[in-house]
Amino acid sequence: MQEPVTVDRETANRELLDFVFSWPKWFFATTGLLGAVITLGLIIFLLLMIFGLQLFGYAHPVYWGFPVVNFVFWIGVSHAGIMVSAILRLAQAEWRRPVTRAAEVLTIFSLMTAMTFPIIHSGRPWRTLYWEFPYDWMRGIWPNPRSPLVWDPAAIFTYLTSTVMFVYIALLPDLALARDRVKNPIGKAVYGVLSLGFRGTTRQWRIQAIAGILLSALILPIFVSVHSIVSWDFAVTIIPGWHNTVFAPYFVIGAVHSGVSAVVTVMIVMRYAFGLKNFITKDHIDSLARLLIIVATVWLFFFMLDFMFGLYGTEPAEVDTWQRRLMEPPWTAIAIIFIITGYIIPVGAWLFRSVRRNFFLMFVTTVLVNIGMWLERYMIVIPGLERKSNLTFQYGDYLPSAAEFGIIAAQLALVIAGFLVFSKLLPIMPAADIKEGQILRDEIKVGRARVPATMREA
């Protein structure tokens, strides 16, 4: 790192808590707009419960559409937090400090949003209850413990609970800081209760450091399992294009690709919206862009494996699916756009240092990645279903309806609103962690150069 965070502690406290204690006008305008979009989504959801799935563009044999695509997409974005936070924490990468909280919070809200999609997908949300809970024993309705409908909620619930716990434990020192700085007596009481009386004794700091590493080590296997299980929703079926052993690592690395890109996008927005120019520097996005080059290339490798395995067996249905994906309109155009936006443009650009250190270009390229990754999920889900089996007599194309687009917009608004409200109530950057980095940082002289020397915590 060549650009250490060098503000003094008083400035760090003030700037990191500034958004929590102030009420900028844009906050009201933005939350109002997001609230309107979310309300639109709720109205569509209400209509869905009245009129059922006919509101969506399903046509036999395609009954998995936007809700499932978005479920996979938001689960993927949710992998950002743990990838960035846990791995960098375990690796004791110093530059992780300003990045971790935002990544973890993005995980929480994207995961919560992802959880709503299977419920929307069912069309009759109350019926999903007996997929999970054996509440209707008298009528012989049972959850099937062998089904992904049980695996998925188990994995997502574990991941969400673990992430919330992880964030809360890491938040304790910052809640105590907010308790000490807030003037409003109600705020002081609320932060006081939430901080559990954290004072910052040496014992508490030591346990904090160990807990960060321990929880990171525990959450990493959960993070891998969640998207593996999501991939098995597809891979344990016998649908051509889905029944593939490479799906679990392919989904996991794809999730990391879109998730880390989303973290970069969010960090750049935070830098300007929350006035965090002293804390989110060019070095941070440069480091993440280097990481993304590797992640994106591994993801491309798994995509090629998926393609190769699909063709290598010369199974007619599998070959047909790939032919549809790559050679038939509109899929050809979608495939081209997804490869260009998901890999060629961003990775090609990130090879240049000037792009990696340019906030605007990094914002654009990381948004492009997520457009590409969303299209990739669309390409995985729909073409496999669009085929004539032996007993398929009625056959139509899936065309997403306005209701589906409305739900997508509402869910995106929900994630942004969740992130914004969290940032308003709680410090979005780990103040104690950042200040610790400043204490542990020093410079040493090597020959005629002065270079940063950092002592590792814990």
Added chain:
Amino acid sequence: MSASNSDRKRELLGLYNEPDDAADAVSRLRGAGFGGNDIEIISATPYPEGAFGEQHAKHRLFAFPFAGAACGLAVAIAWHIGAQIALPIVTGGKPVVAVPAIIQVLYEGTMLGAVLFTVLGVLFESRLPDGVGVYDDRIADGLIGVSVIARERRIPDAQIALEEANAVDVLSKDGSLMRPAAASP
């Protein structure tokens, strides 16, 4: 002062600008006969362990995830055994709950148990939740606190040790103990 009053324990908190002064206060308190368990360093930022000459904090945090994992696995197995017994599905003698299909849920149960117990362990080992003892908001701005719990009759010794280490302020639950002229702004 009655004997019971002199046996009562009270907390004093010295505030320091520099880590060196806080370390000096810890040495002086030790020299005055206060034990390591009675002295605590309080800061808004973690310092490297041993920076103030404090004792190594012993803990059993690493035991908690193992205990939690065992409990989580047990609950997940019990859930599946319950499902196997309870589900009246005719399967031709084959198990309702096949092992390859339940590994995922057993795994998630194990990991969830490990995480939840780790969090409990963190709170237990951090001695949280805790009613905040003597504390000052200036610690959030960078001052370092040295807290000592002493019997009433030893409070003057503790106060002298804290003040002599160049304290900015010395506080008890009732407020500042330093004379206004002595206390730095």
